[in-house]
Amino acid sequence: MTYSSSLAMNRSRYKGRNQNLVGVKAQARTLGPVSNTIILIVLACLLGLMYLTQVTKTNAYGYQINSLREKQSQLKTEHDDLTVASARLQSLNRVQTSPAAKNLVSVAPTATIQN
Numbered sequence: 001m002t003y004s005s006s007l008a009m010n011r012s013r014y015k016g017r018n019q020n021l022v023g024v025k026a027q028a029r030t031l032g033p034v035s036n037t038i039i040l041i042v043l044a045c046l047l048g049l050m051y052l053t054q055v056t057k058t059n060a061y062g063y064q065i066n067s068l069r070e071k072q073s074q075l076k077t078e079h080d081d082l083t084v085a086s087a088r089l090q091s092l093n094r095v096q097t098s099p100a101a102k103n104l105v106s107v108a109p110t111a112t113i114q115n
Contacts, residue, residue, distance in 0.1 A: 095101055
């Protein structure tokens, strides 16, 4: 194949009568296998980074939740202790003002035991 015939294959023929227009067909540009591989590697790295950021955020929230749960259990035990202490302090007053305690008779000692 000669040089002129290879150029002629890329050009279209004359468009019409008295029109000396010569068109050159544009070739579609495609990516080669190396470019495709590089693009896929970059995309995989970006997806990996996104995954790692999500995992670290989840772990950070997990630490906060764990500390809040520990504080909640501490506060529950403190509340239970305060409830018991409150019941103890109120029990003496309740016993003294109860109707059964008011009906009791005080007893004076009648005799003493001597050795």
